[in-house]
Amino acid sequence: MSRIVVGPFNRVEGDLEVSLELEAGRIQAAYVNSPLFRGFEQILVGRAPLDALAIVPRICGICSVAQSAAAATALADAMGVTPTPNGLLARHLIQATENMADHLTHFYLFFMPDFARPDYVDRPWHPATAERFTAIKGSAAAEVLPARASFLRLMGFLAGRWPHTLAIQPGGSTRAITAGERIRLLALLREFRSFLERRLFGDALERIGQLASKADLLAWADGRAGDFPAFLKIAGDLGLERIGCADDRFLSHGAYGLFPAGTWQQGKTEAFAAARITEDTERAWLLADQPRHPAAGETIVAADKADAYTWCKAPRYAGQTHEVGALARQVVAGNPLLLDLVQRDGGSVMARVVARLQELALLIPAMEGWVQALQPGESFCAQGVMPDEGSGVGLVEAARGSLGHWLTIRRGRIERYQIIAPTTWNFSPRDATNQEGPLEKALLGLAAGDGAPPTIQHVVRSFDPCMVCTVH
Amino acid sequence: MKVLWLQSGGCGGCTQSLLCSEPRSLFDELRDAGIEFVWHPALSQASGGEALAVLEACASGELAFDVLCVEGAMLRGPNGSGRFHLMAGNGRPLTEWVTRLAGQAKWVFAIGSCTAYGGFSANTPGNPLEACGLQYDEQTPGGLLGAGFRSAGGLPVVNIAGCPTHPGWIVESLQKLALEGMADSDLDELGRPLFYAGELVHHGCPRNEYYEFKASAEKQSDLGCLMENLGCKGTQAHADCNLRAWNGSGSCLRGGFACIACTEPGFESPGHAFQETPKVAGIPIGLPSDMPKAWFVALAALSKSATPKRVRDNAVVDHLVFRPAIKKKGGGK
Ligand code: SF4
Ligand code: SF4
Numbered sequence: 001m002s003r004i005v006v007g008p009f010n011r012v013e014g015d016l017e018v019s020l021e022l023e024a025g026r027i028q029a030a031y032v033n034s035p036l037f038r039g040f041e042q043i044l045v046g047r048a049p050l051d052a053l054a055i056v057p058r059i060c061g062i063c064s065v066a067q068s069a070a071a072a073t074a075l076a077d078a079m080g081v082t083p084t085p086n087g088l089l090a091r092h093l094i095q096a097t098e099n100m101a102d103h104l105t106h107f108y109l110f111f112m113p114d115f116a117r118p119d120y121v122d123r124p125w126h127p128a129t130a131e132r133f134t135a136i137k138g139s140a141a142a143e144v145l146p147a148r149a150s151f152l153r154l155m156g157f158l159a160g161r162w163p164h165t166l167a168i169q170p171g172g173s174t175r176a177i178t179a180g181e182r183i184r185l186l187a188l189l190r191e192f193r194s195f196l197e198r199r200l201f202g203d204a205l206e207r208i209g210q211l212a213s214k215a216d217l218l219a220w221a222d223g224r225a226g227d228f229p230a231f232l233k234i235a236g237d238l239g240l241e242r243i244g245c246a247d248d249r250f251l252s253h254g255a256y257g258l259f260p261a262g263t264w265q266q267g268k269t270e271a272f273a274a275a276r277i278t279e280d281t282e283r284a285w286l287l288a289d290q291p292r293h294p295a296a297g298e299t300i301v302a303a304d305k306a307d308a309y310t311w312c313k314a315p316r317y318a319g320q321t322h323e324v325g326a327l328a329r330q331v332v333a334g335n336p337l338l339l340d341l342v343q344r345d346g347g348s349v350m351a352r353v354v355a356r357l358q359e360l361a362l363l364i365p366a367m368e369g370w371v372q373a374l375q376p377g378e379s380f381c382a383q384g385v386m387p388d389e390g391s392g393v394g395l396v397e398a399a400r401g402s403l404g405h406w407l408t409i410r411r412g413r414i415e416r417y418q419i420i421a422p423t424t425w426n427f428s429p430r431d432a433t434n435q436e437g438p439l440e441k442a443l444l445g446l447a448a449g450d451g452a453p454p455t456i457q458h459v460v461r462s463f464d465p466c467m468v469c470t471v472h
Numbered sequence: 473m474k475v476l477w478l479q480s481g482g483c484g485g486c487t488q489s490l491l492c493s494e495p496r497s498l499f500d501e502l503r504d505a506g507i508e509f510v511w512h513p514a515l516s517q518a519s520g521g522e523a524l525a526v527l528e529a530c531a532s533g534e535l536a537f538d539v540l541c542v543e544g545a546m547l548r549g550p551n552g553s554g555r556f557h558l559m560a561g562n563g564r565p566l567t568e569w570v571t572r573l574a575g576q577a578k579w580v581f582a583i584g585s586c587t588a589y590g591g592f593s594a595n596t597p598g599n600p601l602e603a604c605g606l607q608y609d610e611q612t613p614g615g616l617l618g619a620g621f622r623s624a625g626g627l628p629v630v631n632i633a634g635c636p637t638h639p640g641w642i643v644e645s646l647q648k649l650a651l652e653g654m655a656d657s658d659l660d661e662l663g664r665p666l667f668y669a670g671e672l673v674h675h676g677c678p679r680n681e682y683y684e685f686k687a688s689a690e691k692q693s694d695l696g697c698l699m700e701n702l703g704c705k706g707t708q709a710h711a712d713c714n715l716r717a718w719n720g721s722g723s724c725l726r727g728g729f730a731c732i733a734c735t736e737p738g739f740e741s742p743g744h745a746f747q748e749t750p751k752v753a754g755i756p757i758g759l760p761s762d763m764p765k766a767w768f769v770a771l772a773a774l775s776k777s778a779t780p781k782r783v784r785d786n787a788v789v790d791h792l793v794f795r796p797a798i799k800k801k802g803g804g805k
Pocket of ligand 1: 673674675677678679680683696697698699704705706707725731
């Protein structure tokens with residue numbers, strides 16, 4: 001048995017290190033470490049409740065809007081206020097813009113460059129892949145950055161700026177869209193649609209949304225030009241459809257009123273009950289205690305704790321690990337293509353990528369509909385009164401999965417604030433019962449160490465990790 | 473010009489913001505100015521051991537580079553050990569890496585307010601993270617590198633403050649350095665490049681007409697000036713946010729919410745709720761810094777009494793209800 005430490009894993013958001021125990025070049029055990037601690041939950045204690053809207057976006061520069069939406073939802077819950085119809089549409093649009101930009105960034109800038117590595121120089125697809133996807137220098141980066149920046153102009157209108165907007169409020173949004181801006185938003189969406197249809201998919205978004213099985217997907221991709229078909233060819237060659245599976249238990253908080261909340265395992269979907277979530281700190285450098293529900297959670301540093309190996313807590317649902325993300329969202333929503341992929345081969349590297357890209361194809365048309373439904377001249381923000389005592393929960397979906405904020409207010413100040421970020425679920429360490437986290441499970445049995453192909457990189461990045469969220 | 477980029481106790485938002493650089497593709501624009509990344513944690517191909525080898529070569533002076541860009545606060549805790557942020561795969565504190573690399577760099581850029589002054593991490597009550605900026609501990613000179621630090625190129629740390637920082641502020645700073653060099657006279661007293669910190673956020677704010685007449689927003693999403701009730705610090709914050717668009721056409725004020733002065737040290741703890749304006753006897757205490765208070769009060773009273781109905785009524789709704797009047801043509805048939 002040998003032990004190696006892999007890191008830094010760059011091209012993820014934040015810091016990540018993985019310790020591996022190897023037997024004959026194969027992974028027998030993996031320990032996932034986030035070697036950074038920030039402690040935002042403590043910053044929030046004692047502040048005015050609405051200050052959370054300025055503070056929580058700074059947890060994460062890649063999903064700052066998801067953080068602010070979770071805070072706004074928790075505050076709205078505490079205030080008993082409901083966003084106006086325009087406010088709700090604006091919030092869906094702001095969140096979807098961030099999430100879709102995120103899927104795009106992840107695919108082009110973080111995930112695909114690994115296939116351009118010299119390790120694959122003998123594969124027939126390598127020359128074209130290296131030309132298109134080499135980090136920074138590839139032809140894709142040159143095209144994707146302007147497409148991404150243009151798409152994020154939606155944020156200029158809807159949210160003032162991105163990242164770190166204060167536009168999302170408990171009652172809706174601070175930014176009323178005018179009739180003229182509504183047209184601009186549609187034009188921006190059409191521009192982005194055209195980029196996706198031309199370069200990513202090589203087909204109409206609606207056609208991608210209709211793909212309903214693995215056979216359908218592969219037949220569609222066969223011989224087609226486009227970056228998604230190119231990925232499917234690579235995935236087939238490297239067997240990514242079976243690599244990187246965790247426990248295939250999925251969880252989603254539900255998103256945009258389009259994808260419902262729930263959990264899924266072994267073919268069965270169940271209703272989601274937030275009361276069944278606990279967080280375990282056994283193997284984190286945090287004071288250990290009984291696993292607690294986040295509404296009663298604590299985050300107290302214990303930097304010298306023996307046996308601990310990360311700053312990340314271990315969230316569990318009904319005592320079990322669950323995977324979150326686009327794949328989880330789609331499986332819970334009963335998406336036929338993703339259900340087929342998972343039931344056939346498991347929740348693999350390929351399934352995770354397909355889920356994200358199909359979500360792009362499903363969301364852009366939905367966003368066009370939301371823009372059309374905006375009613376210029378009607379209110380974008382409902383007003384409410386912050387109670388002196390109360391509590392609230394905000395459950396939203398960031399691009400990379402389920403994000404929850406739990407808040408208690410006492411004497412007009414934040415008394416407790418606990419957060420579970422998506423990567424906390426996926427990159428969780430072992431818990432008191434020694435149950436491995438999803439990534440720790442997904443790495444088992446893979447080849448690693450000298451001379452091994454960069455498979456671990458694909459598995460790690462297939463989860464689209466965000467370590468700065470994890471260690472908030 | 474070779475740029476080495478590191479991230480520490482931050483949110484990665486300044487890199488995400490940088491990627492929004494417009495109108496040209498960021499990588500093309502940098503390349504044409506002769507700027508390349510030796511390594512960037514979010515963008516570079518090299519990972520694991522390869523990446524560590526590059527960093528070590530830079531830190532030991534074996535591999536020359538020009539600019540060290542650091543993003544995120546320096547976490548010196550617990551107990552000065554730096555263990556709140558260790559380099560993945562290497563186990564050494566980031567504070568140690570940054571100190572070594574800053575000693576080799578010709579110029580050091582603090583990317584964002586966390587790196588410049590310590591950011592929210594330095595604002596946890598009691599600062600258990602022992603967080604600070606590269607050359608400031610909030611308002612106080614010092615920080616990780618010390619008040620007297622000068623890089624080999626002869627400048628203090630260049631503080632491209634902002635939370636996050638605007639992509640244009642980074643790209644222009646790098647290009648300025650690559651094409652023309654940078655001198656002390658290009659920076660303000662806090663080390664911020666003057667080309668963006670020489671303005672106030674208030675300049676060019678679309679709410680300036682409401683400000684003139686003290687026609688104030690009363691609640692979130694109203695169109696009026698956000699200074700009197702909703703916490704706007706635009707008259708005190710150094711940045712060109714309303715002269716240089718964010719994401720095509722935006723800014724905080726255009727987005728309908730107050731400037732929280734994210735380019736200023738200590739913005740994280742204003743001493744009041746972010747979206748409220750503290751007042752004494754009905755007068756905001758955070759008045760424009762270069763205007764005598766008595767004059768402000770007198771002018772405000774005068775302009776309030778002269779506010780056109782259009783401005784007064786539009787200020788308290790979220791869409792225009794009164795258009796500017798069209799002057800009737802006189803004397804025609
Ligand atoms: S909202 Fe702020 S920046 Fe805009 S005019 Fe008023 S004080 Fe100035
Ligand atoms: S307007 Fe103020 S808060 Fe907004 S980005 Fe500019 S300086 Fe920061």
